[in-house]
Amino acid sequence: MADNRVVEGRMVTPKKLAELVEGERVMDAEGIEDADHDCPECGGDVVSVGYMPSVTAFVTGYKCQECSWSERDD
Template identity: 70%
Template sequence: MSNRVVEGRMVTAESLAELIEGESPMEATEIEDADRECPDCGGNVLTVGYMPSVTSFVTGYKCQDCDWHDSEAE
């Protein structure tokens, strides 16, 4: 899995999911660029899929430059 810089820190897929969810996920997919800009600062947004529990999968979005984040349960 590739590491990326978010708010000046190097993050893995798991640590990016933790920034979005607030707790460590069970599993996370690879970090990818999202096809959107941050609504707060206009910065680049990353996306990561993760499992916060055995029965759910979430797609999370996090700006690389500010605190903005969002998620969608599938």
């Protein structure tokens, strides 16, 4: 499990990656991991991060390392 990754040309922390997926600040985030699928838009590598957008929720966010595609899995 890596702490930081390059996403869209910028080095991001797990919390920053979660904020890119969520579109706003998050409470906490786990480490960034490789997702086992490619981006449906550009075919690039996808990474995942588990995070808490609020005190009562935990979701997994997926983000392409190459383009702006992202999604979350509640």
